[in-house]
Amino acid sequence: MLLKNTYNEFVKILAKPRSYLGIGALTLLIGVILFAMKADGGSFISFVTASFEQTLSFNGNILNGNLIGFIILQMLIIHIPLLVALVTGDLISGEAAMGTVRMLASKPISRTNIVLSKFIAGAVYTLILTLWLGFLALIVAKWIFGTGDLIVLNSDGLVILQEQDIMWRYGLAFMVAFLSLLTISSLSICLSAFADNSIGPIVSTMAIIILFTIIGSLDVSVFDTIKPYLFTTHMASWRSFFEDPIPMSKIIQSVVILLVHNVILVVIAIVKFNKKDITS
Amino acid sequence: MEKETVIKVEHLAKSFGSFQAVKDVSFTVSRGDVFGFLGPNGAGKSTTIRCLLSLIKPNAGKIELFGKSYTNNRSEILSKIGSIIEKPDFYKYLSAQKNLEIFARISGASVSKSQIGEMLEFVGLTGRGGDKIGGFSHGMKQRLGIAQTLLHQPDLIILDEPTTGLDPQGIVEIRNLILRLKNEQNKTILLSSHQLSEIELIANRMVIINKGKSIVEGEVQDLLNAQELVVHLEVDAVEKAKQVISTHFSNAQFVGETSTELEVAIEKNQVPNLNKALIENGVMVFALEPKRKLEDFFMKIVQS
């Protein structure tokens, strides 16, 4: 029954116009970034290398598809969660708003399976969005800008990664980025279990992301204890794959924390939905 | 032979915060019954039905369906039930066919696309399977709701206001459908409706609830026969008719009158004598018919 209802959820997601809104918005955003980089990417690079360029000159194809892909991933870290939440935040509460939840919950499928099937479908949608992002950010960018070494600005300096050393890093980075976005999906679905309308979970998800991001960036000792456990702290851990050496223990720690968040959010959603009186 | 008990509700109670929607509801539905579930607005009907379908968890009381409780038997029980709760809602962005396919997949039975097509035909939606629900009228959605209810051949059908929004033809069609399901397929049907005339025509058993409590339960005809009848008379002399009735039937009560019509509540076994008394005393009787039995019974019960 779980598989059958998961298939149902795919059918519903594919039929909803807002699912394509997210993909369309992503395409448009990336298109704008690609256009801007093509028009004046040099200024962007100069901003990063400015203080070095008095003494050094950087030769080679710096503004290449690998760098553009990195810039796109970097820039969209706040925007893509909204596009994910737009669809996943509606998965449970949208049914309540539409009235179909009572039809669904009076069928011989457990409420746990209803919630799990929505999580699975939400995860697949998030994966599709991530893969599309990867395609546009890397494949299309490489087609437009060519390929080459990747110059990355980290907190401890510039790292220049050789071309043959980049794709596997991107592969792993996208996996971790997917896990970050999956956490957003799980959060919005969890909030969706508490609401009877679509807007509430979406807005709440974004508010939580923004709040946690602000807490994470404030240099205040009172927040030091909780910062390592906020999921937003670990959402940018994909960047660590572009450091040299790669801080694997830090990345593994982030992955574990994100996975734990996902599990907790799924459990909360299941418990809530099981206990909920369906009056809509 | 004692019939199998399909629904057994005992002392059901449910509150939402400080508001007690259901206080003490009990009733039994046997296999093959068309069971009328009646009550005024706010009596607790929807809450009770939602408890029956495990949409709401009661605070107290016991519910058994097919002899089993929901604990550990939820899927098995729900696979035998088809239901419409209030107005049927569907996924507006999907077609009628797709909506039925979605619900069929999780109904616990194997339902093919051709069966769905046949069901659409059955409820009068031939050729509309590909249309999006967003363009459906209320009546069409109601029909589709019934299709969704019957798709997996359930043993128990729970219908909450199934004729709401239907035209007279639609109402007749639903009535006939329910009777066919009862007579031809021995389905058990729990029917909540405000169309009391419909309940009177098709239900064999009923319960009336009010303010969260069961008031009366039993066979429809027994309940109605045990009570007074309201008789509608068309006579040539209303005042004279009233005098005759008051003289011969001390317990009769006048319910309403016009210049040529009179309504009187009287015990059913005295109706033949009523006609005889009027004629023998020179009152010409142009019409004599029982009027809105269940409606009056219902109003009396609820108001008492």
Added chain:
Amino acid sequence: MKNLFLFSTFLLFTFFLKAQDADAILAKVVAKINAVNDYSVDANIKADIPLIKILPVNATIYFKQKDKFKVVSKGIAILPKQGFTDMNAFLAKKSSYMVVESGTKTIGDIKTTQLTVIPTGENSEFVLAKLWIDTKRSLILKSQITTRSSGTVVVDYSFADQAEFGLPSQLIFTVDVKKFKLPKSVAADLHDTDNKKKKDAKDEKSGTIVIKLTNYKVNKGINDSVFKEKN
């Protein structure tokens, strides 16, 4: 008084002779450099610069008189902005500087003559240059160049089979890194919970770039199209 006058005259004459010597020494070096019309060479560039992590990169360097210069690499290569062929171009314009002999120094086991090159133009990019020259082979073994924009760059030269052309087999650039700073920006790690402060190169004063040059092709002719920028 007469002795003082004689002594002063002797000093001036000696100074004049030394200046003439410095000019001659440098002229021989420049002549050697100018004998090369063009060359291409394979370079292995290894940069060890504070705040920059980069693996060694292979590139091909092209040069054509007077000042055409191109580095072609598959990846990103970091080169010093000054102290490469720009110095040779500067030295070729004799009128733009004066040169004075300012001592000797032994580099390795070679005794070199130290020349100080002082630009004469007020707007010259070069502020000062010191050259340590192997006068026997007319080769620069070390240079220290101070420019307005890039600070001071020290270059150590090594020569092998192309010494006759004055083309080195290895260059070690030591660059000034005091001005290096990382920009505070969107590119930084927003979620850096280690509270790492962005380092600047305060504690480190210099970085090095080692360029190994092999497989020279000298005076074989290079098409101007090689030096055109790709669009």
